[in-house]
Amino acid sequence: xxxxxxxxxxxxxxxxxxxxxxxxxxxxxxxxxxxxxxxxxxxxxxxxxxxxxxxxxxxxxxxxxxxxxxxxxxxxxxxxxxxxxxxxxxxxxxxxxxxxxxxxxxxxxxxxxxxxxxxxxxxxxxxxxxxxxxxxxxxxxxxxxxxxxxxxxxxxxxxxxxxxxxxxxxxxxxxxxxxxxxxxxxxxxxxxxxxxxxxxxxxxxxxxxxxxxxxxxxxxxxxxxxxxxxxxxxxxxxxxxxxxxxxxxxxxxxxxxxxxxxxxxxxxxxxxxxxxxxxxxxxxxxxxxxxxxxxxxxxxxxxxxxxxxxxxxxxxxxx
Ligand code: HEM
Numbered sequence: 001x002x003x004x005x006x007x008x009x010x011x012x013x014x015x016x017x018x019x020x021x022x023x024x025x026x027x028x029x030x031x032x033x034x035x036x037x038x039x040x041x042x043x044x045x046x047x048x049x050x051x052x053x054x055x056x057x058x059x060x061x062x063x064x065x066x067x068x069x070x071x072x073x074x075x076x077x078x079x080x081x082x083x084x085x086x087x088x089x090x091x092x093x094x095x096x097x098x099x100x101x102x103x104x105x106x107x108x109x110x111x112x113x114x115x116x117x118x119x120x121x122x123x124x125x126x127x128x129x130x131x132x133x134x135x136x137x138x139x140x141x142x143x144x145x146x147x148x149x150x151x152x153x154x155x156x157x158x159x160x161x162x163x164x165x166x167x168x169x170x171x172x173x174x175x176x177x178x179x180x181x182x183x184x185x186x187x188x189x190x191x192x193x194x195x196x197x198x199x200x201x202x203x204x205x206x207x208x209x210x211x212x213x214x215x216x217x218x219x220x221x222x223x224x225x226x227x228x229x230x231x232x233x234x235x236x237x238x239x240x241x242x243x244x245x246x247x248x249x250x251x252x253x254x255x256x257x258x259x260x261x262x263x264x265x266x267x268x269x270x271x272x273x274x275x276x277x278x279x280x281x282x283x284x285x286x287x288x289x290x291x292x293x294x295x296x297x298x299x300x301x302x303x304x305x306x307x308x309x310x311x312x313x314x315x316x317x318x319x
Pocket of ligand 1: 103104105107108110111141203205206212229230232233235237238271273
């Protein structure tokens, strides 16, 4: 028996106003329970187990009371409410400037901020330094993504200042979601760097699979994580798949090697770094798994995205 995540996941709550008015489902061991008032909020109690419903005393036992006390604490705790408000504010402003056509650029921005991390000297990572690095050749085209976000960030900053690192991390998650990808919960509290990261830390597109795996290993990522992250190239004009739909087409198309065909798909050549992945035994095993199972890809992408946006980050509060 556990509290449903919907009861405690701040990202599942749309806005501060809808939060106070909403009725939330809590999974408790009894059926057809009445709505109860809890910290000024109306909570509907629902059953998690049919056999538990046979025992009316169960509801009023100590465990049920503990559930109610925990739920009441979580829903009324100031830090929970603050995190919920802050996330809702960010999502609301980002959604105003985000469209499917802009999603690819925003997701790429996440990698170009976080992907500079180096485990060896502990430099780089998700620290907002990308805003100082936009003139670097590898960041070509990202100025317009920062500009799009700037409009939304100004609105948020006027109410409650937010770091670039947090803002980009949430924007990338929203970009994935708007294109049909998984919902990714992002923790807030990253601190921005005051100087640019060292240069030359992002992988070049000409790397072969061995060099790519080595490069990602230095950032703390496995071959499986490299493959899952590369699935981001399902978005955008240079990847494989519909440029505005986040799904597992990237892996399916990669397996077909359209660049080597003389047929109608040969215009889809992708990036050299993507093409290199299918030449590696370890990578191709994951490419095949993700091509077969979109749910697995979504789950693994969600997890590695969270790892990416926490990579090398400094926090104002504990994660
Ligand atoms: C594995 C190493 C990677 C390399 C070598 C690489 C390189 C590139 C290159 C050269 C482009 C084309 C940019 C252009 O339009 O001129 C691109 C696009 C893109 N990359 Fe990556 N990338 C890598 C990993 C990632 C990761 C980990 C993510 C995100 C999690 C990502 C997200 C994107 C997206 C969304 C685009 C499309 C951008 C658009 O069309 O506006 N990339 N990448």
